Amino acid sequence: MTDLLAQNDVFLINIALLAMVAIVALGTVLTRNLLASAMLLGVFGLLMATVWTNMFALDVSLTEAAIGAGISTLLILGTLSVTGIEERRSPPGRLPAAIIVAVTGTLLIYGTLDMPHFGDRNAPVQSHLSPQYLSQQVGKASAAASEHPSGNDFGGEVPNAVTAILADYRGYDTLFETTVVFAAGISVLLLLRREKPGGVSR
Amino acid sequence: MSPEQLAVVLVLAGAVLVLARALRGPSVYDRVLAVNAIGTKAVLLLVLLGFLQGRSGFLDIAILYALINYVATIGLLKLVTRRRLR
Structure with a gap:
């Protein structure tokens, strides 16, 4: 680089x-x-x-x-x-709402103070999870992987660590996400479909 | 300041100028043009950053931005003229 x-x-x-x-x-x-x-x-x-x-x-x-x-x-x-x-002009006098928003915002910002900095190499995610994922056979040649089967990387067939994690660890997650999107699309189609003048819907 | 940094700063300054037009712009067409120009600035910035950091993946993203920008501008203008939003 x-x-x-x-x-x-x-x-x-x-x-x-x-x-x-x-x-x-x-x-x-x-x-x-x-x-x-x-x-x-x-x-x-x-x-x-x-x-x-x-x-x-x-x-x-x-x-x-x-x-x-x-x-x-x-x-x-x-x-x-x-x-x-x-x-349209909204009526004045939204003080309670403004106070609630300010307090919630302050709490949220206060909550981020405990988080590790962006790109911090001592963050828990860098010191515990990532090495574990990367030390598996993910991304290595399948011949080398078949000697040390680990069960979590499709036998080393997946050439990219991120893809392996998305497709394997989060496979069900992704599957049901697509199901939700599909259901939402069908609902929108049902809601927005045009009715024929005769009253019979297409 | 190196030439590379100067280029990035100039693109950002151009984006700020166009942004002022988008915020103030009296007519709809001023704003449409400003939105389109900001999209172009974003594409330029991405290409520049990708080149400076040696990441060719940024180019694909920049091409996609240009396409989205184009389609969004056409759609915007179609809506504005056809539905008489003004």
Whole structure:
């Protein structure tokens, strides 16, 4: 890996991007024009996706770009074309809600103080789980693996440690996630299907 | 400041300028154009970071961003003109 960019620089870029994300979020909430709000939400998704890529969470960033910046903006705009694009003024006097939000936010931030730093090599996940996964035969040639069968890596057939963990350790997890998505898709189709004028649904 | 760092800083500064237009922009078309330009800046930033860190995987992500950006802009404009959102 040729490092023309120090780790510190990547950190600074992330800070700049996250500051822009915060500004966009404020603008989204404060603007009265809902059309502008929807577009700013798309910008929010795009910037967050860039931050995810910067943190090497490539799968998350792909999902965020497709859903956050792409589909959801269009869905919100489709909704706005039915409901109108001006926000009604809400009555003032939301102090209790503001207090609850502030207290919850403070508690959540306080909770993150105990977490290990990003990329900390002494974090429990680095010192206990990852070495155990990586020490298995995952990613080695199948001939070498068949001499030491471990039962958790498809006999060394999977060339990538992450794939082996996703497909084996989290196989049922992924299976039922796809089931949930499938069920949700069928429900949406049932809800949105068009009825024929005669009353008989397709 | 090395040239590489300067390039990243310039792209980020351009993104901030376009962001100001997206926040202020009086008409819908100002905002659409600003959103599209921010998408282009994100693609540029990803390509730049991928090149500087020697990670070619960033290129695939950048291509996908460009495609999503294109499709989202077309869809946005279709909705705005056809449903008379303005």
